Amino acid sequence: MSTPSPAALPIRRLTPRDLTACADLSENRGWPREEHKWSLLLAAGTGYGIDDPDGGLVTACVVTEYGPRERPDLGAIGMVLVAERYARQGIGRRLMRHVVAEMGTTPLTLHATPSGRPLYEELGFKVTGRAEMVRGHFVPGGVESEVFTRPATAEDLTAVLRLDEEIFGVDRTHMITRLPAFSDQLRVAEENGRIIGYASAWPNMDNHVVGPLIARDTETAKALIASLAAHTDRPLRTDIDVRHEELLSWLKDHGLVSIAFNSVMTYGISELPGDWARRFAPLTVAAG
Secondary structure, three states: OOOOOHHHOOEEEEOHHHHHHHHHHHHHOOOOOOHHHHHHHHHHOEEEEEEOOOOOEEEEEEEEEEOOOOOOOEEEEEEEEEOHHHOOOOHHHHHHHHHHHHHOOOOEEEEEOOOOHHHHHHOOOEEEEEEEEEEEOOOOOOOOOOOEEEEOOHHHHHHHHHHHHHHHOOOOHHHHOOHHHHOOEEEEEEEOOEEEEEEEEEEEOOEEEEEEEEEOOHHHHHHHHHHHHOOOOOOEEEEEEOOOHHHHHHHHHOOOEEEEEEEEEEEOOOOOOOOHHHEEEOOOOOOO
């Protein structure tokens, strides 16, 4: 019996039960398995994929929606993968067309690698920004920050959610409330009893990824990163909006090095909502 053509295989919704298959697909394409991240995305977002008749997945991606459930304000697309044996057969294009159609009038965003960007441009996505990935062991030093930081508590959640919505531009309560369990560290910056920023560090292979990083200004962002670094022995990794030149220079002065650049792309809107000047890094490039 012949194997069905990939074009004839149905696209279906993924669930948390597909975690292992998604991790296997990542590994198949030379990515880390990232089961911890996949588990968050499959729980908080909507996965789409095609089953391989021989087992596993042909392709997969996840969309995380923000704002009202009935009429989302924004959808973030991430983890777009096609198995090696099905590469260069139009599978990724078909999956993305399906996702865009499913999302209807909901504005979309994604972080595109240089190799993925042409496909997204073909589908109508526009480049609206860039992010630089930096990684390394943070080396402390210099003038000690006057910004006060501390571990977040349950009592901080309401203030964190309010600040996040103000700066991110749309409500992402269903994602931020998962941070205490998802992250190894969640810290806030405080001034006169008022929270002026927050950041988390979550485990990803041998790194701690810093994100989200939301802060009143660059000095607050620096203090949050330094405080996270002081409580881990792992290398830090984060994706910083390239417009935050001062923060990027500071990170490189403290031991992190540039790894890659991704294009921030949007569909249906000319730019992302919120205040980019206080939004320094996404939770993950897969979810904004």
